[in-house]
Amino acid sequence: MAIHLTVNGRSMTVDVPGDTPLLWVLRDVLHMRGTKYGCGIGQCGSCTVHLGGQPAYSCITPVSSVTAPVTTIEGLSADGSHPVQRAWLDVDVPQCGYCQAGQMMTTAALLAKTPHPTDAEIDSALNRNLCRCGTYVRIREAVHKAAALITGSPTPHAHAQNAGSPPGAPVEPAA
């Protein structure tokens, strides 16, 4: 069925069975693969996106039920400049990194509502996201840092950073 969506500010129509979880529409139909599959039952939060600004598990959200605008990790900022992304870089939060899109989306939603969260408020909001590598201590630190960035008290980079990897997707094979 044809379903109308607004994803990261762009209007679009997708033709998929209505019970398809939003996650799989994002990943395999729209090819936006920043949102991750972890459990499929709304336990781990790797698939967290915003629906109308609220964090939601896209793995258990049938696409036909989506009426609010969708924001994904790709839509947090075009260039990685969102305070949450900058804070995650400053604190060097990720280990494997797989769950972090979900962690950051939950954090962005939290900070929009609670600009200066306490540790208890952070724990309460982020309890819906699992991290198998155990980055929770750094997540707490990064949420505080993101809050500080939003309210304009920037903190210096804590880590040396290199020029990075070649941008974008894994190597495409020769045709």
Add this chain to the structure above:
Amino acid sequence: MMNLTRRSFFQVTALSGGGMLIGTIIERAALGQQPPQHKAPPLEPNAFIRIAPDGTVTLISRNPEIGQGIKTMLPMLIAEELEVDWKSVKTEQADLDARYGGQTTGGSRAASNNWIPMRQMGAAARQMLISAAAKQWNVAESECYAKNGRVYHRSTDRSLGYGELAAVAATMPVPDLDSLKFKDEAAYSIIGRPTLGVDVPDIVSGKPIFGIDFEMPGMLYAVYEKCPVFGGKVVSANLDAVKKLPGVRYAFALEGAVTQIGNVIEGDPGLESGVAIVADTWWAAQSARAKLEVKWDEGPGARQSSEGFASHALELSKQKPQRALKEDGNVEEAFSAGAKVLEAAYSYPFISHAPMEPRNSSARFKDGKLELWTSSQQPARGRALVSKILAIPESDITIHLLRAGGAFGRGLTNDYLVEAAAIAMKVPVPVKLLWTREDDMGHDYYRPGGFHYLKGAVDSSGKLIAWRNHFVSFGDGEKWANAAAISPNEFPSTFVPNFGLYSSVMPLVLKTGALRAPSANSQCFVMQSFIDELAHAAQKDPIEFRLALLDTPPAGGQKRNYDVPRMRAVLQAVADRSGWGKRKLADGRALGVAFQYSFQGYFAHVAEVSVSAKQAIQVHKMWVCGDVGSQIINPSGAEAQGQGAVIDGLSELMNQEITLDAHGHVVQTNYNQHGLLRIRQAPQIDIHFVKSDNPPTGLGEPALPPVIPAVCNAIFAATGRRIRSLPIAKLGYTWA
């Protein structure tokens, strides 16, 4: 020791664009790796370093990245000696290629295996660039030095960038690796600095860098349904009906080819029988799977259960052990002389790796060649397995390595890779195979469960004089099930004058394998808990008791592969940092301690814990002290590994258990049944490294084992209740 020295061939190749490519053919013996499966093409470039004419330096990381930070750490070693500005360095993940030498991630070996060779790569290239500049200026090399990607002539202040020098440098003689002079550690500007993970910018912006993210034009998506019992085979399936479902392009059964099932399963036994569904989208394949009906022949695995294992183990514990693994002194005599004699039965369950990214691989079979994209930790073994099972020469298999969303040992086996390859060989298009979480947890290589029947004695002075352990595990005769062994050197072996380690094994038709800190992750819980029981029986302070134990000379003067001063130092350090015995704890709180030597690292932890009347536990803080040698190469990554180990251990402690029901089916298949710690329960964590005069060693594993016993020992100190089986949720405990 790892050293390239004379057994290596250094290679330099001029790039067509005028750049320079430098690398080595590394004799496998020098790296302690498996012999090459391929004949290395002797004149092709083997690159660890690429310097482009514009001066861009690209460094290649050879080992699979699973979140342990290798893609940052290995290039840091090269860059330090190459004398380049880290900010300007690019990093790349190597594909599987014999020219890189061993490419396995496991055993926390990357730091020790690469500490010398990767710095030699950088130092040799630096030397050649200096030689090129000296030649160009017609001055002595000794008048030149390299800094920040340029070579300078000391007296005239002339300089040339690496990019400008690369083409000439490629023609310079390769230095004898033995003659290379490493930088003085005091001059390090990269090693020892907290360094951001090189992929973090891509991670925080959601770039598709993981195995699951791989896509290529024309690709279809696959699921693979296997028997709920390992080794079960497809008898029949409603394939015709499945093929008619929306989006489904192909559906077929694979007979499978696994190593014959005896009383134990081989590690990485091959392709399991199952049904593949290939569809336009993964969700279409997965939706069709819900309508798939398979009749299975479940085989002998259906006759085993967790309850059966437990009762069998208890039975064996009452019999004479099947094997004696170590006997020092006279244990039975010493027991009769003991002032206090304790007996205790400990056990721990099977558990799953449960990395956040479910296993997956992509594959394309075209013109007789197989191309694979995977996050295997052991891709060379994966290629060999694919070759063997699917009868395709290794030389026709290419493996690309993609970042893994965690692995913790799950990637050491290659079942998902063989499945993807087998499916791709049956269809004319590339496929991505993705497991569900249930596939991942229900078909893991589990950390084996185990049972320990212990007896120990202290004398009237409080000294541990006798220790007997009958370990009941899984295996067949003298063959252990994969990762189910105990080492005869497992602590406190050699530290107790009268020591007996015995074993009996039970058959097991289930895949088992290495989980982060294999063996130590379970043994440490048992040994450090029972040592704690004995310390309390001796009415000694748990740290004093352990220090005295460490001071015990080796029984019978035997050789000991254990650096006692290093362990003493971390134990003292963790006592100091946690204020052990020095501060008044808040009401209801108590401390527990444990230590473990594993994977070349010495670690001691202290946990501060409180337990409510309703058995709700709060871990307030964990102190982790470790000695992994003279350098912490990337302090940010090192601290992260320590923090992660604590969280990992707490997850295992409370919630993790894989059980088999009465029909041999795995009961727990998702995170709601095999839980991970959530942020609300995450304690404060203090990580401290004690530096010692030893070459740097790895951190992926050794910080994990002491976590569980440190907390259990704190629970005892707080409540007087001793934890002797895991997970503790089964004993009525919860998180506060």
